[in-house]
Amino acid sequence: xxxxxxxxxxxxxxxxxxxxxxxxxxxxxxxxxxxxxxxxxxxxxxxxxxxxxxxxxxxxxxxxxxxxxxxxxxxxxxxxxxxxxxxxxxxxxxxxxxxxx
Numbered sequence: 239x240x241x242x243x244x245x246x247x248x249x250x251x252x253x254x255x256x257x258x259x260x261x262x263x264x265x266x267x268x269x270x271x272x273x274x275x276x277x278x279x280x281x282x283x284x285x286x287x288x289x290x291x292x293x294x295x296x297x298x299x300x301x302x303x304x305x306x307x308x309x310x311x312x313x314x315x316x317x318x319x320x321x322x323x324x325x326x327x328x329x330x331x332x333x334x335x336x337x338x339x
């Protein structure tokens with residue numbers, strides 16, 4: 239590998255990262271459009287968020303299985319970045335839920 243960011247250019251690394259970034263933005267976009275009010279039932283945005291978060295898991299697993307033997311250091315850095323963005327997306331939902339109470 240030429241640089242530390244070369245794995246981030248691979249689709250199997252980039253797609254889960256983009257999915258997590260979209261999931262991170264979704265709660266804030268929803269609040270900007272509709273306000274931060276509690277709903278009796280989860281809406282479409284919540285279901286899309288859940289699907290984005292769950293769909294990343296097999297993609298990240300595939301990435302790890304494929305690239306850990308080939309480039310362990312770069313793979314672990316990429317996995318750490320993906321994990322941080324996923325945690326940030328989850329934290330955004332928790333933050334917005336606590337503000338709605």
